[in-house]
Structure formats: structure tokens, C-alpha cells
Amino acid sequence: MTQTSIVTRFAPSPTGHLHIGNVRTALHNWLWARKHGGRFLLRIDDTDLERSREDYVDGIRADLDWLGLSWDAEARQSQRFDLYEKQFEALKAAGRVYACYETPEELDLRRKVLLGRGLPPVYERKDPDAPIPEGRVPHWRFKLDHDTPIEWVDLIRGPQHFDPKLLSDPVIRRADGSWLYMLPSAIDDIDMGVTHVVRGEDHVTNTATQIQMFAALGAPVPHFAHEALLTGSEGKLSKRLGSLGMADFRDRGIEPMAILSLLARLGTSQPIEPVTDVAPLVASIDFGHFGRAPARFDEEELAQLNAKILHQTEFAAVASRLPEGVDDAAWQAIRPNIATLADVGDWWAVVTGTIAAQIAAEDKAYLIDAATVAETLDWAGDPWPQLTEALKEKTGRKGKPLFLPLRQALTGQDHGPDMKALLPLIGKERAIARLRAAAG
Numbered sequence: 001m002t003q004t005s006i007v008t009r010f011a012p013s014p015t016g017h018l019h020i021g022n023v024r025t026a027l028h029n030w031l032w033a034r035k036h037g038g039r040f041l042l043r044i045d046d047t048d049l050e051r052s053r054e055d056y057v058d059g060i061r062a063d064l065d066w067l068g069l070s071w072d073a074e075a076r077q078s079q080r081f082d083l084y085e086k087q088f089e090a091l092k093a094a095g096r097v098y099a100c101y102e103t104p105e106e107l108d109l110r111r112k113v114l115l116g117r118g119l120p121p122v123y124e125r126k127d128p129d130a131p132i133p134e135g136r137v138p139h140w141r142f143k144l145d146h147d148t149p150i151e152w153v154d155l156i157r158g159p160q161h162f163d164p165k166l167l168s169d170p171v172i173r174r175a176d177g178s179w180l181y182m183l184p185s186a187i188d189d190i191d192m193g194v195t196h197v198v199r200g201e202d203h204v205t206n207t208a209t210q211i212q213m214f215a216a217l218g219a220p221v222p223h224f225a226h227e228a229l230l231t232g233s234e235g236k237l238s239k240r241l242g243s244l245g246m247a248d249f250r251d252r253g254i255e256p257m258a259i260l261s262l263l264a265r266l267g268t269s270q271p272i273e274p275v276t277d278v279a280p281l282v283a284s285i286d287f288g289h290f291g292r293a294p295a296r297f298d299e300e301e302l303a304q305l306n307a308k309i310l311h312q313t314e315f316a317a318v319a320s321r322l323p324e325g326v327d328d329a330a331w332q333a334i335r336p337n338i339a340t341l342a343d344v345g346d347w348w349a350v351v352t353g354t355i356a357a358q359i360a361a362e363d364k365a366y367l368i369d370a371a372t373v374a375e376t377l378d379w380a381g382d383p384w385p386q387l388t389e390a391l392k393e394k395t396g397r398k399g400k401p402l403f404l405p406l407r408q409a410l411t412g413q414d415h416g417p418d419m420k421a422l423l424p425l426i427g428k429e430r431a432i433a434r435l436r437a438a439a440g
């Protein structure tokens with residue numbers, strides 16, 4: 001282990017299914033930890049007890065499992081309120097947290113007035129000695145240090161600079177005592193020793209204020225990498241794409257490795273390649289390769305990657321998911337022709353089931369010849385070249401007129417797997433019966 005072992009975390013709020021954007025963030029955190037022999041944590045950000053749901057927590061775990069993104073430890077923010085309370089009190093005592101009494105309507109009006117004057121809508125602190133409006137329960141803000149510029153070198157975006165005077169003191173706790181995301185996240189990142197925070201660039205401003213929270217809590221600031229967001233084909237991550245969960249992709253026959261292959265490199269300068277194992281993705285993750293422009297997620301690209309990955313997948317990796325009877329040879333014969341694993345069933349039915357062949361009248365006699373020749377072949381050898389060589393000699397046919405009627409008679413299709421690989425699977429008896437049936 002290196003001296004400061006790397007710790008990353010994926011921190012979803014269980015208020016919905018993981019979509020492709022969340023999974024991308026999870027993957028990059030996971031890859032980074034794995035590359036450096038570090039730890040990858042799953043932190044369930046369930047401070048919002050109203051909107052968090054247990055079935056979503058289960059769904060998040062199931063999706064990460066399906067994708068193979070194993071986590072080294074899990075924590076739930078809802079079980080950590082004591083720690084937040086303690087740190088909140090410490091920050092209050094240090095003058096870094098203060099009570100506010102404005103209503104949402106008052107804040108909104110003030111924002112509009114500032115915007116109307118062409119001014120940034122930054123929250124204006126009140127005189128701490130001002131009288132407390134009667135009957136109001138406070139909510140709480142973190143007091144930014146206006147004298148310390150906020151700076152960090154983002155692993156993706158490069159040097160970042162914020163003037164704290166241009167930022168609103170963030171609300172960290174509601175009047176009912178519930179927590180907003182900002183402070184618990186910083187407290188947890190400190191407590192869990194998170195060294196790298198990798199998340200979407202919609203969090204950049206949050207990071208600016210959280211950097212001051214780290215300092216106020218006396219902790220070193222972790223590294224940050226803010227990724228450009230994903231867009232759908234038609235612009236921003238569309239509602240449809242945002243609502244598609246991993247179950248939808250799985251039901252459509254998309255393999256986990258297709259999702260990982262695409263998301264690992266999408267928006268980076270590295271080529272997107274179909275890989276059947278995560279090792280090359282782990283080895284190549286480097287935030288220096290990530291672009292600043294939004295990356296376009298294309299479902300068609302995913303489907304193509306999926307097919308290419310299946311074409312390279314070894315039998316052992318899919319054996320348990322294949323139809324009964326499909327062995328290594330059958331898999332090798334069929335896999336170049338599939339887009340999803342479900343397609344194997346269709347081709348296996350072509351091998352073993354009943355087929356209906358459409359045969360042109362002028363080919364019928366030829367197929368009778370074929371059936372006769374088929375009787376004489378060495379079926380334990382390589383029957384297809386024997387069959388076609390013999391027929392070539394016997395009939396003088398070549399090219400398409402030689403091959404196509406055979407394919408049609410033997411499979412009921414004009415296209416499909418290599419006949420050399422397919423014919424031994426169809427086998428002698430079935431093949432002869434099909435040739436005879438087609439000859440009618």
C-alpha cells in the first residue's frame with residue numbers, strides 16, 4: 001500500500017433508479033480506486049427521509065452488483081446524524097454556522113430585486129443582533145470566509161478560482177432540523193478519509209463552498225475531478241435517458257461490459273473499444289484524458305458495442321445463460337451473428353427446430369442431388385466443404401447458385417452463421433431431412 005491509500009466514493013441519493021449518468025460517475029470512482037489499489041465506498045445519501053426509499057437503495061446495490069462495481073464498505077447518512085450534530089455544534093461555536101430567519105418568499109423577492117438591478121443574487125447576511133422575527137424557527141447557513149479566495153486544481157477542469165464574496169452562504173440545515181446535502185457530505189468525506197471526489201460538474205459551486213467546510217473542520221481538502229455532463233442524442237441528458245434504469249438496458253439485452261466499455265471512455269480522448277474484461281479500463285483511467293465538453297451518449301453506439309463484445313466473449317463467460325444444448329462449438333458458430341444474447345435462442349431454433357424453406361423451382365433437383373451427396377459424407381470430418389466440393393463437381397454450379405439454395409434448405413434463411421460451422425451442429429439426419437423436404 002502507498003502511504004496515502006486512495007479512497008473514492010459513490011454517493012447516490014436513493015430517490016430514484018441509477019441512470020446512465022450516475023453509473024458513469026460510479027464507474028470512474030471505482031476505476032480510479034481499483035487502478036491505485038485503493039478503496040471504493042458506497043455512501044447512501046439518505047438524509048432526505050421523505051424522498052429516500054428502501055427499494056431504491058436495494059436497486060442501487062443490485063445495479064452496481066450487475067455491473068460488477070464492487071464496493072469495499074457501505075455507509076448510510078441516515079445512521080450518522082450524531083456525527084453531523086456534533087460537527088454542526090462545533091462549527092456553530094466557532095462562528096461558522098449561523099441562524100437565519102427569512103422565509104422562502106422573502107428570499108425569492110430579494111433575489112429578484114438584486115437580479116433586477118443587474119447584481120449577482122448573492123445572499124446578504126443580516127446583522128446578527130437584529131431582532132428575531134416573532135414565532136420563526138431558524139434554518140442554518142454556513143458562513144463563508146470572505147477573506148480567503150477559494151482555489152483548487154481540478155483533475156479535469158484544471159485551476160479553479162472562486163471569490164467567496166460572490167457566493168451565497170449555503171443553507172446547510174432546514175428549520176425542521178433536517179440536513180441538506182452539503183455539510184454531511186463534507187463531514188463524511190473527512191471521516192471516511194476520501195482522497196478523491198469524482199462527480200459531475202453540476203457540483204463545482206458546491207465544491208467551492210465545501211472546500212471552506214473542510215478547512216473550517218480542520219481537515220485537508222481532497223482532490224476533485226468534475227466531469228462534463230452527459231447529453232443524449234438530442235441535447236442534454238434527455239428525460240427518457242434520465243429515466244432509463246439499468247433494468248431497462250438489461251431487459252434489452254445490453255451486457256454490463258458494453259455499458260462499462262462505453263462509459264469508461266466516453267468524453268475522453270481515449271478510443272471507445274469493446275472489451276470483455278475491465279482490466280484495460282482500470283489500467284487506462286486517467287482524468288487528464290477527460291474532456292471539458294459535454295459527452296454525447298448514443299444508444300446506437302451502445303448497441304453496437306454490445307454486439308462486438310458478444311462476438312469476442314468466450315463460451316465459459318456466458319455458458320450458464322445459453323439455451324440448453326448450446327455447447328462451445330455452437331456458441332462459436334452463432335456468436336458472430338448476434339446483437340444480444342437472446343438472439344442465440346433464435347439461431348439455436350434454426351439448428352434444432354422446425355424450419356420453413358422457400359425454394360425456387362429451378363433449385364429443387366439440385367437439392368435432391370445435395371441430399372444424395374449428404375448421405376455419403378464423412379460427418380465426423382468437415383461436412384460442408386465436402387458437400388459443396390462434391391456438388392460443384394457434379395452440377396457445375398459455383399458461387400451463389402451453389403451455396404444459397406443449400407443455406408435456404410438447411411436453415412430457412414438467406415443469411416446467417418457460417419455454414420461450415422453450422423452444418424455439423426445441424427447434423428446428418430436433420431440435414432438430409434431438410435434437403436429432402438426442401439426438394440419437395
Ligand code: GLU
Pocket residue numbers: 010011012013045181185198199203
Ligand atoms: N448525493 C449527492 C448527489 O447524488 C452526492 C454528490 C457527491 O458526489 O458529493 O448528487
